[in-house]
Amino acid sequence: MTEQAPSLVVHINGWPGSGKLTIARHLAERLGARLADNHTLINPAEALFERGNPLYRSLRAAIRESVFEHLVKASAEQSFVFTDALSDDAADARAFQDCAELARRRGARFVAVVMDCDVEENLKRLTRAGRSKQHKLTDPAILLDLRAKHRLLRGNGDAVIEIDVTRLGANEAADLIADGILA
DSSP states (O other): OOOOOOOEEEEEEEOTTSSHHHHHHHHHHHHTOEEEOHHHHHHHHHHHSOTTSHHHHHHHHHHHHHHHHHHHTSOTTOOEEEEEOOBSSHHHHHHHHHHHHHHHHHTOEEEEEEEEOOHHHHHHHHTOTTTGGGTOOOOHHHHHHHHHHOOBOOOOOSEEEEEEOTTOOHHHHHHHHHHHHHO
8 A cells, every 4th residue: 555645735925926826837737736826815805895995804814714724625635836925024924824724734745935036027027918907916116115125934834945936937947846845
């Protein structure tokens, strides 16, 4: 009898516009995982309320909680890839811990990926066509302010992979991350 490898919960954290979703799509396909990018959880609340409205925050939290409770019950073999843009503040650290807790509750291996790229490339990617249709950040001034005032959250996991994607294509970055996970 062969022992089955535990499922994975992979959390990819990077600046808005750094290529997380594109890379995560390739990674999820390579791992046979389901993808829950941060906009899957944010956009329903954003469609109904402005970000400053307390109902936005409460709906966003309720959606996240419901999704995570359902994922705990998913097939034990199923793996999940998440994307986020989390900084090193307390609220973002709690959001990261939600993923770590999901992995613990599922008995899954938790992999934290920190994905960075240089500012110039980040600005190019941020302003690419199609991002605004997905309700993604496209304002260079906001990105520059975020990068000036915050650092990317570097959380702990069973494995931590840090990768600079400045000069990498999405497939190449996904392959490097997958190699780090499967090593």
